[in-house]
Amino acid sequence: MCELLGMSANVPTDIRFSFAGLARRGGETGPHADGWGICFYEGRTTRGFLEPEPSSSSQLARLLRDMPIKSCIVLGHVRRANRGRVSLANTHPFSRELWGRRWTFAHNGQLKGVKRLPLSAFTPIGTTDSEHAFCWMLGRLQVRFGTLPRPAILDSAVAELCAELHGLGVFNMLMSDSRTLYAHCGKRLCYLTRRAPFGKATLIDEDWTIDFARETSASDVVTVIATQPLTRDERWTNLERGDVLTLREGSVRLLRDGHAQPPVT
């Protein structure tokens, strides 16, 4: 298995605190030592960093702890290989351009028979189930919509594709088109939204406490989503299997059983 980290915010936000917790799980406090990656959206594209090595001992991951890269959408992943050998080509997040935007995708879980799903314009570079699922999703979207649809239309289409993949096994997933961060809970995924009044938070994996009241403005809204809670003193909300979240500018919308739920934040 692997662990996921996502962030959606209404102002460019520095994710170093959460990333520090995740990076420790890549070979130190967790067994996910087979690669790591993180993508920071900047407009329609991303700064991406990937290595097929443990994040806990990576020089590059250490540099990212020192560089305050601010972004409104971030996707991160630490990998413990099951299908597909340890290599750069098998390291998440995967990325592709569609409709003039960079799409990114990270997954944990296994999907039985996913490689029988037919592909069209997007072809995997590596050998993971995950990249095949991503290429299949993008190909289906490209065939269905000639150009980028409105967010509400795309949300439903993404939720339908997630439901198909959910039927094949465990599909904990984060994906973004540079506007929305999509999350699907196959088995385990939780989130929390930080907004005023801000408080303090302490990492589970490292002795680091941050006072968000000192780091933020009153109007900031930041949602963090992860496979397991990253902080010990905040309330994380667990998703149910099959839930789809759409995150835009920090705001969360839950689709459960194919239906939109009342706003939760």
Add this chain to the structure above:
Amino acid sequence: MCELLGMSANVPTDIRFSFAGLARRGGETGPHADGWGICFYEGRTTRGFLEPEPSSSSQLARLLRDMPIKSCIVLGHVRRANRGRVSLANTHPFSRELWGRRWTFAHNGQLKGVKRLPLSAFTPIGTTDSEHAFCWMLGRLQVRFGTLPRPAILDSAVAELCAELHGLGVFNMLMSDSRTLYAHCGKRLCYLTRRAPFGKATLIDEDWTIDFARETSASDVVTVIATQPLTRDERWTNLERGDVLTLREGSVRLLRDGHAQPPVT
């Protein structure tokens, strides 16, 4: 204008020496302070690093000088913006997946009317002439060949597309499909091949001398290509306008006026 750096080698080779020279030109010994990028091939994909900031003062570029990432194909670029504002989306090298391989592309020069060339499956994310040219090339290749052609077939097709773009202005270009490094000289491009017996070399932009005899094995073949020579004490070969080079495992093949020339290395 901008400056390009490419490398092709028959064994995974560390390019830190050449990159150090190029990085200084990104805002210190040269005016190319509007962004920089470098892609290291690893199999069919790349480790890519891009920033819309000067390489000469970048923390990330400094880290890359300390990290011996070895690769058989490398593309690098420092940018001085002319068309397209300073942004991550306009930073070279650009990359796309085609036929299950990551293609990368870096360019210096201007191409008049290039945005009138029709696109198909690949769409620019940024606003540069360069990315439009890249998307046009990949689209043409995808339509012409259903799957990845043999290198010799692809070489001719790439050379034809280069000749079309050469007609629009200045097209100094590096591109790779993960097997071959392609170079086109629009105005200025030079290269050198290092092989046994190896000697010493000194950077032009920095007081750094390296003794390749101590860093290499007798069978190593490494070709470096750049807009301007990077070392002061080696013999660089200038290309002529319209020349296309194909570089595979360090070996250089020159196509001049559409015809292959006798091997030069």
